[in-house]
Amino acid sequence: MRDYLRLLKFVRPYTSTFILAIVCMGFSAIFDGVTLTMMVPLADKVLTNKSIIIPSKLPLFLSRFIDTINNLSPATLLNYMVIGMGALFLLKGLFGFLQGYLMSDIGQRVIKDIRAKLYAKLQSLSLDYFTQKRGGELISRITNDVRLVENAVSYGATDLIYQTMQVAVFTLLTFFIYFKMALAAFVLLPLISFPIIAVGRVLRKLSKKSQEKMADINSLLYETIIGTRIVKAFNMEDYEIARFNHINRDYYKLSMKSIKRMLALGPSTEFLGAIAGIVVFFWGGKEVIAGRISFGVFGLFLGSLLSLIRPFKKLSQVNSLNEQAIAASERIYEVLDTKPTVQEKSGAAELTGFRESIVFDKVWFSYGSQDILKDINLTVKKGEIVAIVGPSGVGKTTLVDLIPRFYDPKRGGMLIDGTDIKEFTFKSLRQQIAIVTQETILFNDTIRANIAYGKADAKQEQIVAAARGAHAHDFIIKAPLGYETIIGDRGTKLSGGERQRIAIARALLKNPPILILDEATSQLDTESEHVVQEALEVLMQGRTVFIIAHRLSTVRNAHRIVVFDKGMIVEEGSHEELLRHNGLYKRLYQVQN
Secondary structure, three states, rough: OOOHHHHHHHHHHHHHHHHHHHHHHHHHHHHHHHHHHHHHHHHHOOOOOOOOOOOEEEEEEEEHHHHHHOOHHHHHHHHHHHHHHHHHHHHHHHHHHHHHHHHHHHHHHHHHHHHHHHHHHHHHHHHEEEEEEEOHHHHHHHHHHHHHHHHHHHHHHHHHHHHHHHHHHHHHHHHHHHHHHHHHHHHHHHHHHHHHHHHHHHHHHHHHHHHHHHHHHHHHHHHHHHHHHHHHOOOHHHHHHHHHHHHHHHHHHHHHHHHHHHHHHHHHHHHHHHHHHHHHHHHHHHHHHHHOOHHHHHHHHHHHHHHHHHHHHHHHHHHHHHHHHHHHHHHHHHHHHHOOOOOOOOOOOOOOOOOEEEEEEEEEEEOOOOOEEEEEEEEEEEOOEEHHHEOOOOOOHHHHOOOOOOOOOOOEEEOOEEEHHHHHHHHHHHHHHHEEOOOOOOOOOOOHHHHHOOOOOHHHHHHHHHHHHOOOOOHHHHHOOOHHOOOHHHHHOHHHHHHHHHHHHHHHHHHHOEEEEEEEOOOOOOHHHHHHHHHHHHHOOEEEEEEEEHHHHHHHHOEEEEEOOOOEEEEEOOOHHHOOOHHHHHHHHHHHO
C-alpha cells in the first residue's frame, strides 16, 4: 500500500480534477443501481400486474412510494417508466463520459510530468551515473516504465474507485432488499480476494523482470543502431539478430506468464461469484414460491448480486495493473531518488571571468577503489597552451574533466584565480569553458542550430563568422539548404572533418577563455586533419588551452607538455626539453617517428 500511495503522489497537483472525477464516478455508480431497480415495477406491475413485495422493513417515505406504484395502472406506470428510464440513461452516460475524460486527462498529465521529471533528473545527474548505466535502460525508464504507470493512473485508479463504488451501491441494494439472504451471500464472496492477492504478488515480481528485459531490448537496439556500421563491417548481422531474438523471446515468456495469471483471475473470481449466486438463487426461488417476496424484487436482488461479479473481476485486473505499475514506479523512483555526486553549493557565486591561473592542488581521484589521479599538482597560467600526453588509460581525460566539474576530486582542490571551483555555480563555471572531443557530438538539427547550440540568441552574422573561423563556411554554403540543412542523427550526413569543424565553430561562437581539446584530430585523415588543425589554431588564439593528444607531432608548439603515467605527472617541459631527457616522452616520440 505504501508503494501504491507513493505512486499516487504524482496525482497530487491535480487533486481538484481528481475529486471532480470521483464525484462523477459516484453519480455514475448510483445511476447504475437506480436503472437496475427499474426492473422491479416492470416485472411486478407492468408485465404481471402484481403488487411489489419487499420482505425488509422500509422507511415510511419509501413504503408510501411503493404503495403509490402498486395503486397505478400498468399502462400509466409504463408511460412514467419510459420517460424516467430515458432520463436516467442520459444522466448515467453523461457522468460516465465525464469521469472517463477527467481520469484520462489526469493520467496523461501525470505521465507528462513523470517524463519531464525523469528527463530533468537525468540532466542534473553527474557524469559518473551515465558511465554506470546503459543508455537503452534509461530510455526504457522514460518510455516503457512510464507507460505502465499511465495504465495504473488512467485505468487502474478509475476502476479502483468506480468499481469499488459499484460494489458499495449493489451491496447496499442487496442488504436493503433482503438482509439475511445478502449476509449469507457475502460470507462466500470474500473467497474471491484470495486468488487476487496470491496472483498479485507473483505479478509484481514478473513485471519487474519484464521491465528489466525490456530495458535489455532497448539497450541492444540503441547499441546496434548506433553501431550499425561496425555490425555490417564485421558481418555480425546474424549474430545480432540471434542476440535480439534471444532477449525478445525471454521477454515474450515473461509477458505470457503475466498474461496467463491475469487472465486466470477473471474466470476464478467469476466462478466463485457464481457459486454465491447459485446458493442465493435456490434460496430466493423458494421465497418467491412461498409468496414472501415478489418476483421483481427477487430479480433485483439477484441482479444486484450478479452485478457485483463484474466489479470484482475488474478489481482483480486493477490489482494486476497496480502491481505492474508499482514495480515500474520503483524503477522510476530509483532514478528520481538518485543524488548527484557532484552538487552545486547553496549560494554559489558567479564566475564572471578568468584572469590569472587554473591550479590543480594535490588532486586525487578514483573510480571505486582504483586511483586514477594521484597527488596532481599543476598550475596553468592564463593564455598558456598545455599539452597532456601519455599512454592510454593514465587519467588524461579525467584530469580535464575536473575543470568543468564533471567530476570532483576525492582529495585536493581545483582553483580558478585562487578560488575553489566548488564556490561557483555550474552555469557560470562552464560558461568559461569550451570542449572539442574526438567523438564529435552533433544533433539531428540544422547546421545553424548546431553551431549556435548553447547560444540560441546568436545572430546569423556571428554564426557565419564562427563558421569562417572554423574553415566550415565553404562546405556549409554548398549544402542543399546552406545553414538550414539538417545534418542527420549525430551528423551522419557530414564527413568526419566537417563534423569536427562544426564543433570548432560551436566553440568559437561560445568564445570562452578556457579551451579543452581532447584528441580533437585523432580520427581524421591527413587532409582533414590539416584543415581542422588550421581551424583549431584560430580557436586557440588568446585562450588558455588544454590539449590531450596521442599524436605527439600535434603538440610540438605547446608552451608546456605534461607527461602522465599511471595517474601521475612524470615529466614537464617544452618539446625540445623533453626530447633531451631520456624519459617517457622521448620513448613515445621515437615510437611514432
